Amino acid sequence: MVNTISRIIADLHQDFQGCLDGQLADYIPELTKADSNWFGISLFTADGHGYSVGDTSQLFTIQSVSKAFTYGMILDEHGVEKVNSRIGVEPSGEAFNSISLDPETGRPFNAMINAGAITASGMVGGSGLEQRFEKIRKRFSEFAGRELKIDDEVYRSESATGFRNRAIANLLRNFEILDDPVDEAVEVYFKQCSILVTCQELALMGACLANGGVNPVTGDRVLKAKNVERVLSVMSTCGMYDYSGEWVVNVGLPAKSGVGGGVVGVLPGQIGVAVFSPLLDEKGNSVRGLRVFAELSRLFNLHLFNYPAISEYVIRRVYKLSEVGSQRQRIKKHHDVIHEHGDKVTVIELQGDLFFAALERLTRIIERNAETTSTYILDFRRVVLTDAATEDLLVNVSADVEVTGKQLLIVDPASVLERSRPDLEACKVVFTDDVELALEFCEDQIIAEHVAAPTVSDLIPFHDFDVFNFLTSRELSEIEGALEMEHFQADACIIEQGSQPDMLYLLSRGSVSICLRQGESDSEKGARVAAFGPGVCFGEIAVIDGKLRSADVWADDPSTCYTLSAANLEKLEQGSPAIYAKIIKNILLLQIDRLRRFNQEVSSLRS
């Protein structure tokens, strides 16, 4: 089946195939050798998936598109301050080959006009033309994911006719913007412009910028993250020569074009796009490039300023512990206390990518619930992405929570947040990997606060268990004879997943965890899916339906259980059907209760 995006791009290619407006660049003879029909469109997503149609494997010279990448390189090499002292970031409003220097300082307006680009090439360190150029070629190759070569004839031709650029370079030297040797800087620049790329490669180079400076195909970092924003900023205001303003209006993506016919555009975080068609307008931009980009931007709504209002979906759900508790089975008295005081615990589920607007909404929810809440649980399980600024904001939120004596728990199993930050530690934020543990932690706090702690040696008598409700004292005596008692040390395995069900357990003292292993051979302790405290019956399901044990059960603490064997249960079924019916009905009632709670949870989870 056809991929819809591929088809749409192919349709677009078809639509503009016949457009032969514009002229081939002719300031050097080599460029006029291009075929006017050449036309390719490529798109790479920020996760490295590519779409291409047309002449996207045809090599052509990168020309001025190189300016954006060399600018990035010198920002990496020298830092913003030094680069800023030599090259501005203001649009000049003039053509690419204008000699737009600041009248006072001689500083070129920006790195996208020739003066700024020659300055940038001159700042690429190394000794001698070859070494300096090789550095550029190598870095460009990392962007493109292939070893790039240059077109020697184009280079020689540029070099033989580039008097205007030499004039610019000497003016720059005059203002002490360019260091010696002047000629070398110009030659590096000519060579850099003569690097051969394909449309596909250009799109991937753009995708590296969309992906924060990491090549999404090779995984290599090709530009420091902090410099990506600056390169895109300058592309956005200056990348399309004196058509830049029009471009922002019509396309709305940072972009750079070259007289070789290439145009690359970047939608930060999403895609790099390239169009290749060597027919140029009078401003030096590819005619089909401009038209295809405008159409793509419209079709896919890529314009950066056309972002619709973000919505409430970053806050997935807000609930109280009294509404959704942990899955730990507790005795009724404890459940009641939790239900009564559970409003003090507010759980906020966040989802998606967390940036400023999400954090801002979070602060409102925290504020709104402040009066009744003593503990906030922030559930980060569905948070995929955040940034340093948002993390700083979260530290601020934590500090504001802590200062009021409230408590903040963060459930962040994927470590989206950097937990070991001292400023987070200072706020006494508690991290857990599991929302269950966070809920249990809060429940235990509530129980400890409101219920007298039982002594360790307290045993719950067998007749207090719900499975024996409605039994007469005579029936209870009969049952007593069928029960045995077992003791387990902490960390003992009580039930093994996959084994035959031979008995059901009544937890009289201690606590146990239900853990699920994925495979038979999995020797690790599996994922903890539930936990039980004293007074709870477990292992009864498999005994009833005869299926193999579906999970491991581990003793968390030293634990004591009454056990009723499957054999004894069967004896009851045959000999004392009335007792048996009562026990089965009691188990059924417990299951119904559990099912009702599940129903509630499922509808809450599904909503």
Place this chain on the structure above:
Amino acid sequence: MVNTISRIIADLHQDFQGCLDGQLADYIPELTKADSNWFGISLFTADGHGYSVGDTSQLFTIQSVSKAFTYGMILDEHGVEKVNSRIGVEPSGEAFNSISLDPETGRPFNAMINAGAITASGMVGGSGLEQRFEKIRKRFSEFAGRELKIDDEVYRSESATGFRNRAIANLLRNFEILDDPVDEAVEVYFKQCSILVTCQELALMGACLANGGVNPVTGDRVLKAKNVERVLSVMSTCGMYDYSGEWVVNVGLPAKSGVGGGVVGVLPGQIGVAVFSPLLDEKGNSVRGLRVFAELSRLFNLHLFNYPAISEYVIRRVYKLSEVGSQRQRIKKHHDVIHEHGDKVTVIELQGDLFFAALERLTRIIERNAETTSTYILDFRRVVLTDAATEDLLVNVSADVEVTGKQLLIVDPASVLERSRPDLEACKVVFTDDVELALEFCEDQIIAEHVAAPTVSDLIPFHDFDVFNFLTSRELSEIEGALEMEHFQADACIIEQGSQPDMLYLLSRGSVSICLRQGESDSEKGARVAAFGPGVCFGEIAVIDGKLRSADVWADDPSTCYTLSAANLEKLEQGSPAIYAKIIKNILLLQIDRLRRFNQEVSSLRS
């Protein structure tokens, strides 16, 4: 408890309170009357929540900030083409009061320099100065959410000294860019610049642009949606005079400043921010304005080009009908067929805001599953927002699916999508409000394809029901005497929510829906939470645990049920405990089965 965002903004205000660099504007005496200490920061979210600190209720003249809004007004009034013919969108690289006109056409470079702004004011239609100005004042008031007034002294002073602007206007008239009367256009412009606003109002005006042209507080549309993007584009390249390039690098938000000391910035879809401080730098921008914005952009990571790579979270889950079916209880044979052929139905759950990158990922999933899938269900229940371009893309996806003979179902209860589009109808897309109905629809298709249809009159005999498994023929005869048979017409209410449970039902023919009403008094048919087909037992839970009916049960088709009354069940418990125990155990086994499926679903939903 303090709101963290408020606190951070207050801290920022504190940090820059002492900064008194810069000068008051002095080209007219009135502006020098401002207090150098005045300093306010306001922020409005795109959903209308405001934060303010400092002198945010102090009135000041809007000055050049007005240019952005008047530009929007004439785009609304005349359309892009006409406005474009008179005002460009290219940055001039020069100061605000430069006379930057295109040498050939006389067209001002853009609407943010005085020449373009005067042209814009001259295009506001009406007869006479007052009527034309009133139009501007009224629209600005809608942006600000309050009736705005002008500072008459400032206006008179501007008018008395505005010779340069009159010169510009006459040049514009010379090039036939400005229509007669020239003086009136200049006076409208002076008046517009003298409108008084507060910092809070300016932030709200920005939030209107962030919110796609709708005032988020009043709900009024104040600018056509399609023109918002253009206004923001021009602000981004030209809004900060000849500091615009630097601004994009340092702040990265479309913005506009004025010599009154106001600066407004917009993060599309998220917030409008305003800073007010009348001390200006030599380029006419508020010094504290620039610094606070740079700091806010850094603190909150608002830079438009610093958007991290979007992640896979837009695709919430992909599953097959064979893994998660509908909640309809069916007979085993049907369940088996569904399980066997359910791989042909691929359900794709989407979530969050759906734009290009999300749709692109969707196309990949559709492509990847194409070989085995005959029906796709797109679950839009968690999709909050989409745009026209993405909807068009979805139409394309639908067409590509339809052309291969596959089927597309879209679950979209909130009508995020416009269903009545003829192009969607042409693709035979089936819409439902309920994922359950979509799953059932596919299950019914599978059953119809693989199982011979039963005739309507077929009745399932009572001894085939699971609740009577393991009963001997003697026991079955005893049961038969305890059963009755009831017929229900389509749409009959079989069980009423809240009533006493007096019997359990065995559905022998037809089908029923379980519906949940929210309140007692709710007379509407509630939400359909489950559906049962022939062979299923229902209403047994309440009979066992004695609680009131928890839901309504409706006959969807003419239906026939065997019924077993609670009284007869109790008789069995007393008189035939062995039969009773078997029935209870069978019900327990069904519950266990249901619980196991729930467990699976809950862990799937929770993950």
